[in-house]
């Protein structure tokens with residue numbers, strides 16, 4: 133019997149973590165006698181939905197078990213959510229979905245839309261009914277949407293892995309004790325097999341979160357072996373309760389859908405879109421840079437928000453006429469601001485010549501002339517020569533910008549943002565193990 137278990141929205145800013153519940157369940161379901169058909173799925177949903185949970189990650193476990201075990205397994209999942217979700221927190225509305233057998237195409241499509249746009253509770257519930265899935269919602273039960281979306285994303289195209297190591301309960305909420313040198317060594321040894329571990333610009337470890345959640349660190353990479361090796365290389369000065377390897381859509385740009393024209397851009401639907409810079413970038417309060425791009429169908433604002441990173445510096449150097457492709461989430465118009473793309477990446481496709489116009493030199497004495505007003509020519513203050521037909525002289529300033537792709541610094545990248553190091557490493561098919569079971573020891577340990 134094949135069972136897909138999806139769940140979401142169990143955490144709150146005060147602590148807890150939906151991945152941790154998945155980690156506990158991996159162990160419990162293994163003990164009950166279930167086998168795993170995949171690594172646990174950590175599916176990041178559209179980061180631009182207005183009601184997103186922290187990180188907006190939903191979880192899915194795909195197992196095979198005897199039919200006689202089903203009741204016990206369902207009970208075990210419900211109990212784990214009840215015990216570990218932050219149910220008292222307003223806005224934490226957990227949901228669980230059980231789907232038997234293979235994932236129908238319609239649920240795959242639903243999932244795709246939950247990652248790239250908006251889906252409603254109504255359509256979630258009608259799919260659950262249509263495919264005889266079961267849903268359990270706590271409080272408002274919003275997590276049911278993410279639960280079903282996690283089930284529908286089987287990661288058959290591009291995907292990555294993340295190994296999450298968890299802290300023992302008594303250490304949660306305290307400063308994490310990780311040897312930074314060992315993180316750098318691990319990053320160097322594994323090279324492009326791992327990503328976003330260390331910020332060399334700021335000298336900062338990126339594998340550790342900062343909140344009160346139970347995660348000690350997360351190592352992101354291309355293969356399960358690489359993240360496992362990374363875990364062996366990182367030195368922790370505090371005990372690790374357990375670790376689990378997740379298969380995930382992190383670092384794949386799965387949320388960005390190419391819009392062929394600017395008029396296609398819709399609020400809350402992350403895009404990548406081409407346009408010509410149509411207004412000189414301006415820096416607003418807080419140091420953010422705003423510029424406009426247009427095509428024959430319309431114009432849209434683009435914002436480079438990150439306070440210190442590369443993207444803002446690049447955006448500042450754009451000039452009218454540059455051809456760019458902007459990638460990012462779309463914010464609806466609000467309080468005087470128009471529809472805006474929050475840029476995660478900018479690809480510079482063509483640089484316009486940066487022309488400056490200067491007054492001509494006097495043909496008699498060589499002195500730079502003064503304008504006599506629009507259309508009235510120029511006069512020389514030194515020798516008195518009047519040149520009625522003289523025009524301003526254009527000269528081209530060198531551009532301090534190169535063509536290419538620019539991405540927000542790793543420290544401000546979203547979970548879904550594909551980092552530079554992953555370009556060229558994209559997968560375009562399901563992993564080899566799909567269809568077999570994966571030994572528990574490869575998924576989780578202590």
Ligand code: ZN
Nearest residue numbers: 494497512515
């Ligand atoms: Zn002169």
